[in-house]
Amino acid sequence: xxxxxxxxxxxxxxxxxxxxxxxxxxxIALEAGDRASxxxxxxxxxSHLAARFPGCxxxxxxxxxxxxxxxVDVDSPDAANTATVPALAAGGIAGRLSAVVRETVxxxxxxxALLSPGAHDESVDWLGLLLQPILEAGFDYVFxxxxxxxxxxxxxxxxxxxxxxxxxxxxxRQPAGGEAALSLALARALLAPRAWRQDPAYVGxxxxxxxxxxxxxxxxxxxxxxxxxxxAARAEDASHALARIVGPVFQEMEQHADRWQRVExxxxxPSVGQAGVIxxxxxxxDIGALEDAFRLGLRELGEIWGLxxxxxxxxxxxxAAAAPAEKARVSDALWARIVYDFAVAHSTRVIERQQLLRxxxxxxxxxxxxxxxxxxDLDGEGTESRVEALCGWFEREKPYAIARWRWPDSFNP
Amino acid sequence: MWQDTKRIFVxxxxxxxxxxxRLLPNVLAMLLFFALSAVLAVxxxxxxxxxxxxxxxxxxxxxxxxxxxxxxARASPTKLLTRxxxxxxxxxxxxxxxxxxxxPMTTAVSMRLLEYVPRLLVGVAIFAIAVGLARVVERNVLIxxxxxxxxxxxxxxxxxxxxxxxxxxxxxxxxxxxxSSVVTVAFGILFGGxxxxxxxxxxxxxxxxxARSLQRRFPDAGTPESxxxxxxxxxxxxxx
Numbered sequence: 001x002x003x004x005x006x007x008x009x010x011x012x013x014x015x016x017x018x019x020x021x022x023x024x025x026x027x028i029a030l031e032a033g034d035r036a037s038x039x040x041x042x043x044x045x046x047s048h049l050a051a052r053f054p055g056c057x058x059x060x061x062x063x064x065x066x067x068x069x070x071x072v073d074v075d076s077p078d079a080a081n082t083a084t085v086p087a088l089a090a091g092g093i094a095g096r097l098s099a100v101v102r103e104t105v106x107x108x109x110x111x112x113a114l115l116s117p118g119a120h121d122e123s124v125d126w127l128g129l130l131l132q133p134i135l136e137a138g139f140d141y142v143f144x145x146x147x148x149x150x151x152x153x154x155x156x157x158x159x160x161x162x163x164x165x166x167x168x169x170x171x172x173r174q175p176a177g178g179e180a181a182l183s184l185a186l187a188r189a190l191l192a193p194r195a196w197r198q199d200p201a202y203v204g205x206x207x208x209x210x211x212x213x214x215x216x217x218x219x220x221x222x223x224x225x226x227x228x229x230x231x232a233a234r235a236e237d238a239s240h241a242l243a244r245i246v247g248p249v250f251q252e253m254e255q256h257a258d259r260w261q262r263v264e265x266x267x268x269x270p271s272v273g274q275a276g277v278i279x280x281x282x283x284x285x286d287i288g289a290l291e292d293a294f295r296l297g298l299r300e301l302g303e304i305w306g307l308x309x310x311x312x313x314x315x316x317x318x319x320a321a322a323a324p325a326e327k328a329r330v331s332d333a334l335w336a337r338i339v340y341d342f343a344v345a346h347s348t349r350v351i352e353r354q355q356l357l358r359x360x361x362x363x364x365x366x367x368x369x370x371x372x373x374x375x376x377d378l379d380g381e382g383t384e385s386r387v388e389a390l391c392g393w394f395e396r397e398k399p400y401a402i403a404r405w406r407w408p409d410s411f412n413p
Numbered sequence: 414m415w416q417d418t419k420r421i422f423v424x425x426x427x428x429x430x431x432x433x434x435r436l437l438p439n440v441l442a443m444l445l446f447f448a449l450s451a452v453l454a455v456x457x458x459x460x461x462x463x464x465x466x467x468x469x470x471x472x473x474x475x476x477x478x479x480x481x482x483x484x485x486a487r488a489s490p491t492k493l494l495t496r497x498x499x500x501x502x503x504x505x506x507x508x509x510x511x512x513x514x515x516x517p518m519t520t521a522v523s524m525r526l527l528e529y530v531p532r533l534l535v536g537v538a539i540f541a542i543a544v545g546l547a548r549v550v551e552r553n554v555l556i557x558x559x560x561x562x563x564x565x566x567x568x569x570x571x572x573x574x575x576x577x578x579x580x581x582x583x584x585x586x587x588x589x590x591x592x593s594s595v596v597t598v599a600f601g602i603l604f605g606g607x608x609x610x611x612x613x614x615x616x617x618x619x620x621x622x623x624a625r626s627l628q629r630r631f632p633d634a635g636t637p638e639s640x641x642x643x644x645x646x647x648x649x650x651x652x653x
Contacts, residue, residue, distance in 0.1 A: 285649060293560075301556065355478070362559060
């Protein structure tokens with residue numbers, strides 16, 4: 001039996017009772033990485049689990065993605081201890097999650113977590129924060145969330161967080177994290193629908209999981225796990241990142257259109273851990289280059305944007321671009337409308353989806369340019385307030401999104 | 414004299430009647446061909462329309478930028494394809510019909526046309542596909558070049574488009590058997606010219622991008638990153 005839990009001083013909305021304590025073996029799946037890092041992570045996880053949940057046992061596996069996803073036991077990596085999940089779409093996070101979900105159900109594990117193998121912030125009880133809401137407070141899903149620097153995860157700040165929050169009415173600070181912690185009940189529920197395990201469209205993103213949890217009858221929490229451990233993946237340029245990350249979010253917006261149109265405002269999600277943004281050092285961003293990218297986009301891609309954006313929005317963009325040097329910027333209100341317009345165009349397939357998302361890059365950089373200037377002299381708290389203001393615009397402009405979604409043609413020339 | 418006139422008239426009338434009687438089956442066969450080809454054309458038009466609708470061809474071609482969005486709402490790829498298929502079948506039926514008349518001239522013309530029309534049709538199809546593909550390439554190159562910060566993005570995209578159109582035209586003409594050597598030489602000159610112009614455009618318009626690519630490979634140089642390609646560095650933008 002797992003026992004003992006301490007609520008963080010910054011936790012909100014979690015309640016637990018010893019009666020809710022869970023039994024069984026916890027499944028911890030690590031994304032495949034180099035052997036040394038995986039071994040170190042596994043050792044760290046075991047010691048954390050032993051200290052934090054003394055009555056629990058843990059099975060640590062590595063999720064390897066190939067033609068089929070395998071969960072290889074870290075301690076005995078032989079065939080007998082390998083759980084194989086065949087016939088997946090093509091691996092990716094959907095493949096890893098599918099394997100984790102099946103293995104969780106097979107083991108009857110009360111909780112499972114899919115984690116990146118990088119070193120987590122050892123100054124906080126990150127594994128306890130991640131699993132405690134599930135094991136001791138009856139939550140179904142915990143979103144791992146990290147304290148990052150002001151300009152880190154800019155796509156999340158600019159689009160994913162405000163859009164997810166406005167759509168589902170839940171303030172999940174980092175919805176697209178690539179890591180997950182889930183309960184046995186949620187694993188069983190996820191096993192039923194086949195689409196996410198077989199459709200290649202779900203492979204590269206966990207947006208479908210986030211949307212399923214937020215739109216379904218599941219209890220979700222977010223756990224602040226300290227400083228961002230960094231990613232082993234190579235940094236992506238903005239246009240590829242936009243297509244990879246925002247596309248699935250728009251896809252889920254289409255899937256859950258009947259639900260999000262009935263949601264108004266937003267409410268906080270129960271959280272554990274120390275939230276916030278790290279102020280970090282001074283910026284070395286070239287504001288002029290961002291502005292040039294925005295102006296170049298407006299000059300060359302205006303024809304394509306004309307298929308997506310209403311004439312009024314295009315006119316406002318032209319006015320913004322005509323501002324003197326170092327003054328051109330895309331305001332929050334305009335940015336919120338632009339994101340909704342692109343979501344509608346993604347749904348109606350006005351232009352091919354990859355082209356659509358990649359053509360959004362100069363607009364995104366135009367908004368980033370203003371954000372960088374705004375937060376340059378702000379601390380972490382001030383930056384969070386600035387993000388909050390952006391989210392407010394996404395929520396205020398939601399009636400516009402609903403109107404455009406229902407009557408897309410009436411806004412187009 | 415009257416007897417001679419009467420004889421000549423009767424002979425001519427007999428000859429005309431005999432000729433008509435000899436030709437009548439051929440004419441009937443020709444009319445039957447016309448009628449059959451008309452029925453076949455209508456059936457094929459309906460089939461093509463159904464296939465296009467099932468494939469959502471109009472939406473897909475507009476989505477990819479092959480067919481312009483907006484413009485004349487009455488024109489659509491499906492309508493164009495149904496019309497082409499209808500008139501092609503009707504024309505082929507007409508040529509077949511003319512060939513059964515047993516007249517040396519019509520038979521020769523029909524046979525030449527029947528030999529040439531399929532090659533011409535394939536050539537036209539190749540050219541049409543090339544034009545459609547060129548529009549897709551143009552839009553992709555334009556978006557990519559803008560995201561790379563190339564000031565001459567439009568020029569590069571246009572160059573890429575005309576390269577594909579030119580290639581398609583050369584293949585189509587070659588297939589149709591029109592001006593073989595002239596086409597090859599003209600294509601070579603134009604293709605080389607466009608590639609040279611594109612090289613200049615990329616070289617002049619994207620020298621910063623090339624410098625940054627070199628910097629990534631040989632990190633000693635000190636060129637800053639483009640806004641769309643910020644890499645790991647303190648105080649920089651990280652998109653993901």
